Amino acid sequence: MSALLDSYADVAGADVVQHLRQLAAPLRGLKIVNINSTRAGGGVAEILHKLVPLMQALELDVRWEVITGGGAFYQCTKAMHNALQGQPAPLSEALLRAYEQTNADNAETLAPVLRDADVVFIHDPQPAALLRYLGERKGKWIWRCHIDASHPQRSVWRYLREFIADYDASVFSLADFARPLPHPVYLVPPSIDPLSEKNRDLPAWQVTEACHRHQVDSERPLMLQVSRFDRFKDPLGVIAAYRLARQFMPALQLVLAGGSADDDPEGAAVLEEVHAAAAGDDDIKVLLLPSDAHLTINALQRAGQFVLQKSLREGFGLTVTEAMWKGKPVIGGDTGGIRLQVINHHTGFLVSTPEGAALRVRYLHQRGDIAAEMGAKAREFVRENFLITRQLRDYLTLVTSVLHAREGRLELS
Template identity: 40%
Template sequence: MPDLEKYEKIVGKEVMNTLKEQSQRFSKSHILCVNSTSEGGGVAELLNSMVILFNKLGIPFGWRILHGDPDFFTITKKFHNALQGQPMNLSSMKKKIYLEVNRRFSIFTHIDHDLVIIHDPQPLPLIHFYRKRQPWIFRCHIDISNPYPQTWDYLKTFINKYDHFVISQDLFKKKITIPQTVIHPAIDPLTIKNRDITEKTVDKYLDKSGIERNLPIISQISRFDKWKDPLGVIRIFEMVRQREPCQLILLGSFASDDPEGHMMLKKVEKRAEKSKYNKDIRLILNGPDILVNSLQRASTVVIQKSIREGFALTVSEALYKKTPVVASRVGGIPLQVQHGTNGFLHEPGDLQGFATSILTLLRDEAMRTQFGKNGNAHITGNFLITRLMLDWLALFKQYLP
């Protein structure tokens, strides 16, 4: 993990001094985060950086992983989908399995920290199984702008037991009995995925994966998940490919708490094989972070065609690397993509709009260069992990002495 001094070169001395000064207040406060996976997806990625950096700043910051069986994760994936609007049959058996996994975890996991932060619905009911001796914060990373009512009403009974509710943007605020705060996610500029690398390194890792640079690269880097709409990305690519030579790279992964990923991958593979341009479509599974870094830098355009989206850190990653993004106008994406300035935004169903914007960028190098500069400046100023940590420190002040 990089030294704190290296962040100073990116965000400036003043920001780092503020971080260090504000962290001193909590040097004797033990803080705990709980989620359900250590890898795959933006939440695990955020925690991997945030937990280590807070410890480097002198705050005893812990992280526990809720372990569940396949039945549990199938149910919590349904919760995830329902929070993003998909109907769900919430049976008594689903509730029983959901609660039982959390109850078991509470038996062998002792929580005697000064502050507890629970991430997303999987460990949400934990608060029900502990004698509450400290403030508990629920951090929801999901797009809950239009949840399925029955599921939301059930989960809300647990949320209202917490002291505070943290979401990714104002659109996600709900009618609940506890205070709510918006904390935008952020990227760590010094991880392997985001740090500066040479053009030689980019070429090396593209070559290792069999990606040639003889054609402009259009890419989407996201989990294989229906909410990321990889099938729609292929349709858009076909519209673009009819008019300009280019290639599509879909680089995806599975979060260990997402049992639907394998099914979606099979659908995407089938659809890609049927495409008239199948020779120009590549699917890459579980590529290492250095390949993600290389691909985002080598891409002419990055797509993020989400149907629902909490935030989409992949957008900030690409913009930070000076690559323009064409994305859906959903969730936290419009906070990152400034339409006509560092990329283009479209409604998820506007395939022609996506294709037109991609073609515009493919044909205009000067625009791509300017969008790239604008994107890097916007992310550096608003969506780096140092800002995220300052936001959390401000919230800690409300609950810790």
């Protein structure tokens, strides 16, 4: 397992890997459990697939468990997700009962694991109520919110807060997202794994082959957005921007590539809307990819001259990080975690409308020299701030802090 850590030295630096070993040494053997609602689809599952083995390589006893539920549960948690991002989402008593009962059932099933853990990370709203129904516990519980909760619907946040207040700490991606809570709140931005299939270097032939396989002309300019088919990702706005950009770039193509998540019941309806908006234009390719299509996404991001993430709300936007790592200046929605990554006019452009996105496409098309310079800045910005070694360092520091919360700290009453 040590070889796994050593493989990151060439990318992140040998000193970074050595620092991780030093931070982990006092925590060796610690039992840590992560709980979320899906193993496939979305940034949370993607991060855990990489973070858990790295923590195990540091000799921590780390597990990843997934809660299960029925249709009413996922309908409720999707509405909660939307409400935390500011979209009105009234929740019926029946849906809330389904949410609470599902958490109670999963608490009973997972009790042997959860009660024995030294630290439990609960990811997002879906399993947030587990602690309430667990009863006796040994370890510290941390709620990890990956969502832009800067302007939540008040009634939904009040409801969730009743469960979250019982935790020992909470973690948000940005300061703007953090909510007042009666325990310590930490800030840890997400990250990408530079050595994964989705982010490692690819030979040119593999990029060309992926384009041909999906009927994309590798000789013509390509506009790309990779994301789940979710209204907050604004795929219809991307199509509108493409049609505006086509007025000055007739050869332009658009690819909307994404997948579905097991815990997102709205995905099929959004995909149907996208297909309807793209109908009749052979230069728009809508690709519903499986959760393991990492090499395809990697190739498409390398092929795209104009990479968009035109989100209306965004917790962080790992697809932005991925594209920047590949040397692409990203045209991103002026919202949430995208602002943390896209430094306007330096690593990409922030936009609020389809018209603004189309203008930035035109600018990058006309100024290839500036596009290349911005892309180089974007890659270095990710290297310094958003690789998984940095997130692992932050989590090790966070765990140490939570376990020794009152040691060496002066409490003022």
